[in-house]
Amino acid sequence: MPHTVDFETVSTAGLESSPVAEALAGLRANEARYFKNKYDHVFTVEPASDAAATVDRVHRILEEERGIVIASRPLEATAFQVENIRWTYVFYENGLSVNVLYTVDDGGKRAVGFKLSDGMEIPDELASFKFARQKSKLAGTIRGSYFVIKNEY
Numbered sequence: 001m002p003h004t005v006d007f008e009t010v011s012t013a014g015l016e017s018s019p020v021a022e023a024l025a026g027l028r029a030n031e032a033r034y035f036k037n038k039y040d041h042v043f044t045v046e047p048a049s050d051a052a053a054t055v056d057r058v059h060r061i062l063e064e065e066r067g068i069v070i071a072s073r074p075l076e077a078t079a080f081q082v083e084n085i086r087w088t089y090v091f092y093e094n095g096l097s098v099n100v101l102y103t104v105d106d107g108g109k110r111a112v113g114f115k116l117s118d119g120m121e122i123p124d125e126l127a128s129f130k131f132a133r134q135k136s137k138l139a140g141t142i143r144g145s146y147f148v149i150k151n152e153y
Helices: 021-039 052-066
Strands: 044-047 074-082 085-092 096-103 110-116 132-136 140-148
Touching: 021 074, 021 085, 021 096, 021 132, 021 140, 052 074, 052 085, 052 096, 052 110
Parallel strands: none
Antiparallel strands: 044 074, 074 085, 085 096, 096 110, 110 140, 132 140
């Protein structure tokens, strides 16, 4: 069952099994605030088990573009379109958030972003990436990286 992510009152609902559940909830709320402020979009997520096609799409892009297989279990996912951009998010048990930004128009921006929750180690499968730090009132210190998507999906 999809639920709206509240960035006013941060909740760990759906993320309880994560060892960094509070930081991951803050990261998820940070994303919800971004989409509300920038696009007036309400950020909703559903259990990964109910969003298999969404999770599979992200995993396919990671595997085909860079040979990356995320070892952690996906907990929640969402997919939506705002303006001419399709967004896909998967939140993982280890505290990782993976998003795919895919501009529908030819020649637009297309990228995969990684965000690490405060307190988590860099997963082995992402060890080759350099991560920049960003402060967030909701999520503490977020470390992020990305790569540009080269193929069509």
